[in-house]
Amino acid sequence: MSCDLNLLANKGIRSLHPYQPGKPISELERELGISNIVKLASNENPLGCSHLAIEAMQREMNDIARYPDANGYYLKEAISHKLAIEMEQITLGNGSNDVLNLIARTFAGPGSEVMFSQHAFVVYPIAAKAVEADSVVVPAKNYAHDLEAMGDAITDKTRLIFIANPNNPTGTCENTESLRAFMQRVPENVIVVMDEAYYEYVDDADYPQTINWLNEFNNMIITRTFSKAYGLAGARIGYSISHKDIAGLLNRIREPFNVNSFAMAGATAALKDVDFLQQAVDLNRRGMDYLTAQLDEMGFVYIPSKGNFLTVEVGNNAASIYEKLLHQGVIVRPVANYEMPGHLRVSIGLMEENQRFISALKKVTGR
Numbered sequence: 396m397s398c399d400l401n402l403l404a405n406k407g408i409r410s411l412h413p414y415q416p417g418k419p420i421s422e423l424e425r426e427l428g429i430s431n432i433v434k435l436a437s438n439e440n441p442l443g444c445s446h447l448a449i450e451a452m453q454r455e456m457n458d459i460a461r462y463p464d465a466n467g468y469y470l471k472e473a474i475s476h477k478l479a480i481e482m483e484q485i486t487l488g489n490g491s492n493d494v495l496n497l498i499a500r501t502f503a504g505p506g507s508e509v510m511f512s513q514h515a516f517v518v519y520p521i522a523a524k525a526v527e528a529d530s531v532v533v534p535a536k537n538y539a540h541d542l543e544a545m546g547d548a549i550t551d552k553t554r555l556i557f558i559a560n561p562n563n564p565t566g567t568c569e570n571t572e573s574l575r576a577f578m579q580r581v582p583e584n585v586i587v588v589m590d591e592a593y594y595e596y597v598d599d600a601d602y603p604q605t606i607n608w609l610n611e612f613n614n615m616i617i618t619r620t621f622s623k624a625y626g627l628a629g630a631r632i633g634y635s636i637s638h639k640d641i642a643g644l645l646n647r648i649r650e651p652f653n654v655n656s657f658a659m660a661g662a663t664a665a666l667k668d669v670d671f672l673q674q675a676v677d678l679n680r681r682g683m684d685y686l687t688a689q690l691d692e693m694g695f696v697y698i699p700s701k702g703n704f705l706t707v708e709v710g711n712n713a714a715s716i717y718e719k720l721l722h723q724g725v726i727v728r729p730v731a732n733y734e735m736p737g738h739l740r741v742s743i744g745l746m747e748e749n750q751r752f753i754s755a756l757k758k759v760t761g762r
C-alpha cells in the first residue's frame with residue numbers, strides 16, 4: 396500500500412496555497428499563439444534596469460566559479476552609505492521575500508500569532524503558515540490597514556506584525572502620524588515589519604520615514620527591495636534594516652550564500668544610478684496620471700495608489716474580463732485571492748503599454 400505523501404509534510408505546509416505569480420509572457424504566447432504581448436501583471440519596471448547594473452553583472456560573469464561574498468560587504472557598504480545606517484543593521488536576501496521568511500522563521504512558530512491586514516501581500520500568510528504560526532487577519536478599512544483595530548488585536552501570543560506600506564495590491568499608504576501612533580502602542584516584544592517594497596515611488600510629504608525611528612523602536616524591521624523601482628526583479632535581491640541584534644539573529648538562519656554574485660554586483664551598481672531611478676519614478680507618475688484620467692473618463696472606480704500599480708474595480712465578471720484582456724495580449728493580475736474578486740490590478744508600464752491596456756479594456760468592457 397502506498398502512503399499519502401501529503402500526510403508526511405508538516406501541518407503548516409499542508410495548509411499552504413502556493414504563491415500565484417503573474418502569467419509570464421512566454422506562457423501566454425504558447426497558449427494563445429499570439430505575439431506583441433504586454434505584461435502589466437507583476438509590478439516590474441517597464442524601463443528594465445540601470446545599464447550600470449547590467450555592466451556590473453556582465454563583469455561578474457568572469458568570476459562565476461567563485462562563491463559569492465557571503466557577507467555581501469560591498470553591497471552592504473553601499474546601502475549603509477546611502478541610507479546613513481550601520482552595515483551591521485542590514486540583512487541581505489534572495490529578494491525581500493527571502494528576508495520576510497527569515498523573519499517569520501526567527502520570531503514566529505507553533506502557538507504564536509502573526510498579524511497582518513485583510514488584502515495585504517499574500518506572502519505574509521504563506522510565511523506564517525510555513526512556520527505553523529496562527530495568522531490573525533485584521534479587517535481592512537477602505538482597503539487600507541486599520542491600525543487601530545490592529546493595535547486592539549494584539550494579544551500575548553502576537554509575535555510578529557507585517558505592514559506593507561504602500562500595500563500590494565491595494566496601493567494604499569499609511570501616514571506618519573497614524574503609523575507612529577501604532578508603533579507606540581505595540582509592545583516592545585512584538586516585532587513589526589514595515590515592508591517598503593514601493594518606497595522609491597512614494598512622493599508624499601506624509602509618508603513615514605520609518606528609517607528615522609529605528610533607534611526608538613528596537614522591535615521594528617524595514618524591508619526594501621531592488622525588484623521594483625531598481626528593475627532587478629529577476630536577479631532576486633532585497634534587504635532588511637533593523638537593530639543589529641535582529642540582523643544578527645536573521646544571519647544565523649540565513650543560507651550562507653543566499654544572495655548570488657550577479658544580484659549583489661547589479662544592486663551595488665544600481666544604487667549609484669540616481670538618474671535611472673528618477674526616470675523610473677517620473678515615468679510611473681506620468682503613467683499613473685494617464686491611467687487614472689482614462690479610468691475616470693470610462694467611469695471606473697479604482698483605489699488611489701502610491702505604488703507602481705493600480706487596482707481597478709471592474710465588477711463581478713473580473714475573471715472573465717481578465718481572460719478577455721489576455722486574448723487582447725494584455726496580462727494584468729486577478730486579485731480574487733486577496734478577497735477582491737471584483738478587482739484587477741494593473742502595473743504601470745511604458746506609455747504605449749498603458750495605452751494598450753486602456754484600449755483593450757475599452758474593447759472588452761464596451762465602456
Ligand SMILES: *Cc1c(COP(=O)(O)O)cnc(C)c1O
Pocket residue numbers: 438489490491492493516559561562563590592619620621622623628631632633
Ligand atoms: C514585490 C513585493 C515585494 C518584493 O518582493 P521581492 O522578493 O523583493 O522581489 C515585497 N513586498 C511587497 C508588498 C511586494 O509587492
